[in-house]
Amino acid sequence: MKIASFLKKHTAHVAFYICALFVFAPIHAAFSDYTVDSSGRAEVSTLEDLLDALDNPSVSKVVVKNTITLEDGTYLSANSLTTGSRKIVQVEDPFLPDNGKVTLKANNDGVYNEILTPASGEYSTYNLFDIHDGARVTISNLTLYGGFEGSRTVNGDAATTGGIDNDGLLTMYDTDILRTGTALLNRPGATAVLVGCNIVRNANWYGGGILNFAEAINSGGETVYRNGGTVIMDRCSLTENESLGPSHGGGAAENQGIMCLNNCVVANNASTEIGGGINNCKGGDLYVLNSTFTGNITTSDDYGITAGGAIGNAGGAGNVYIANSILAHNGYDTGDFVNNVSLGRYEGSSTEHYCHLANTAIDATAGMDRVDSTNLTVKVDGLFAEYREDGIVAAGGDPGENGVNTSSPFTHPHVPPLSPEENPYAYVPVMTSVETNHYVFTLAVDTYFDYSSLLNGGKDIYMGYLVGDEIVALGGEQGDMKEPTEAMLVTVTFNGDSRLPDEDGFQRNIMGAATVEPLKNPQAPSKPGVFLVKLGTFTGGQVSGVTIYGDSYISNSLVTVHAQPESAHYLNGWDINGTIEPESAQKLVFSFLVTTNITLTPIFQPVITQIYRARQRYPWNNLVDIDYSVAETNAVKYRLVFLATYEEDGVTNTIQLKTFRKNADVSQIQRLGDRHDLHRAGDHRVTWDSAADGVELKGKKVYYRALACEGEER
Secondary structure, three states, X not given: OOHHHHHHHOHHHHHHHHHXXXXXXXXXXXXXXXXXXXXXXXXXXXXXXXXXXXXXXXXXXXXXXXXXEOOOOOEEXXXXXXXXXXXXXXXXXXXXXXOOOOEEEEOOOOOEEEEEEOOOXXXXXXXXXXXXXXXXXXXXOEEEEOOOOOOOEOOOOOOOOOOEEEOOEEEEEOOEEEOOOOOEEEOOOOEEEEEOOEEEOOEEOOOOOEEEOOEEEEEOOEEEEEOOOEEEEEOOEEEOOEEOOOOOOOOOEEEOOEEEEEOOEEEOOEEOOOOOOEEEOOOOEEEEEOOEEEOOEEOOOOOHHHHOOOEEEOOOOOOEEEEOOEEEOOEEEOOOOEEEOOEEOOOOOOOOOOEEEEOEEEOOEEOOOOOOOOEEEOOOHHHEOOEEOOOOOOOOOOOOOOOOOOOOOOOEEOOOEEEOOXXXXXXXXXXXXXXXXXXXHHOOOOEEEEOHHHHOOOOOOEEEEEEOOEEEEOOHHHXXXXXXXXXXXXXXXXXOOEOOOOOOOOOOOOOOOOOOOEEOOOOOOOOOOEEEEEEOOOOOEEEEOOOOOOEEEEOOEEEEEEXXXXXXXXXXXXXXXXXXXXXXXXXXEEEEEEOOOEEEEEEEEEOEEEEEEEEEOOOOOOEEEEEEEEEOOOOOOOEEEEEEEEEEOOEEEEEEOOOEEHHHOOOOEEOHHHOHHHOOOEEEEEEEEOOOOOOOOOOOOEEEEEEEEOOOOO
16 A cells, blocks of 8 residues: 555554655655656556555646546545645546637538537547545645546437546535536535636536536426535636537536535636526526626527526526626627627526526626516626627637537627636636725625535535625525524635725625725816716606716716606616715715716616515405515605416416405405505505405415506506
8 A cells, every 4th residue: 555545544643654755755656556757747547546646746747547436535635745836637638629629510400419529539538536425525736637428429418527427525625627528527416515616618518617417307207306416616717618519508517406606707608508607407596696707608599598698597497596796798699799698598497486686787687587676787898807809718719610619709808817827727807996986896795605514414505695784595585595694704705805894994895706906096187177977878767957968067067967766666876987876865866076977877766566475364265365565765656566377277367456355354345546555665465355356266376476567556
């Protein structure tokens, strides 16, 4: 048995064998079954030799000649005796070339379903590592290159990998995985925790970077998915990955289980189907905090913009929950141009599943319903310091006339390595310097995250954000997250900088994963000037005192504008040059000094109503108590409309609820317009008499909606 592997299996005698290791280090290779060439390359076929090679200071690259099973308790890392850069562990010939490009060949029907390049024989057809059920494995401080064990043609739902096939508990730190056919395949019931890892330039038919798999079973003649894996990604980047299949998606990842991202960058990935970045499908639930999605595209003609450039919520999916994040410059590529759209859900998805956004900036959404009122649909151009106009890097690059993975030119942020000298694969969008009153600061929210239970074989994940003075679990009662505590506050950004106020008291908590350096002393004009003040694009009200064409003002002029919300809307603030002015909500008369060119935009928002409980009275008496809430901060005139949807004889019916009972008294009919307190902010209850409206609902599943509408009640 070799010294290094003996050390790992007999930790009680570490002190003695550390001495032995120093004594024998100069003739280390003499005790091994492998040799080291002059370039520092070693070839291994067993776990024992792999461990030994990683401990050998003369080895810089370890070539794995066959798939190696990582046993329970395995710890893979370069030994502390090793100096210089991190070690490389790879299959003999990585699947993808260095530029990460794959090209496909079309069949007789014009469907691109066969890998043309890399050609057969140009890559290793085995994956790096297997981790069996129940095994706990840790990998740290390595660069991994994998092969491809999948088919060269579309192979249905078969899950394949070229990197790590995990069926146990994997924890991976500061490790990069590149040029494989799926970097990580996480099997049903398996757990993978990735911290500070980078999944770069990988490709497969689906789940190009990561495939978090679920178990498919037959239930009553239908296929259902259960026992999906769990993947945690903390301070990771997933860039330039591709899905290739015409009927599968997820350029960076496909999620069929539970996937949690914190402080992650998902950029420049491409999918031929659903989800240029992540495809959330088959019962999967996706949770995202403090992350940035940009430059991701889909090229699916079947689903178009509803496929989702950043995230697609596909058929049979669960839910998507996002807080304190940025989704910008993602889209659907038509082949001629790219439509900006970040979130999408194609029509086959269940309407019971939805996307919930909180304190998140997003440029476009298609098909996603029930988006939370804290969603910020804003102009995101000013967030980034540098833009590209070409196709995305590597994934979707021009493969030649036989390929399909060509992306059209479109404006997207430049995504370079964070620190090329230290790690050339930790990619992050270059964000611009902005003043501390920019919305990425002022609308950022405290977030909370803890997954330590998983490292000990537990199941509890804590993920949440601050709402007012209360910490709430991301996903609320519908999600899988536990409610976090103050001690779980996220205090770092993607690159390890602090999210806490700096020594001068400037707020550093921001949206997204990248650090934004604020301008601490923004300068007013040094001399008098003439500046243009114009009105931005908005809906939901009218504004006087400024026009869409603009008016000229001498610097330091005081400008006053007036706002009038439409019915069922209220003014939630004023936006000046992309920054929401603090404490400007409900200021129908708003004044400001002119020191630069200004685009002023009022933020009119609709009154939000939500039904959180509907109960049929028992014993059944045709009465339904509907508990609902109204979110508004200013008294406005509007009318409430309640709708019920149910199925009868295979036909879906939607009706308007008209007959209500005062205090559930069947003798007193109530008109909602007669009680203004039922329209104002807060929680309320109304009691619907379904029989009076001519509907028999006993035994039927009913869905209710409440809307705030224009005009008088009718």
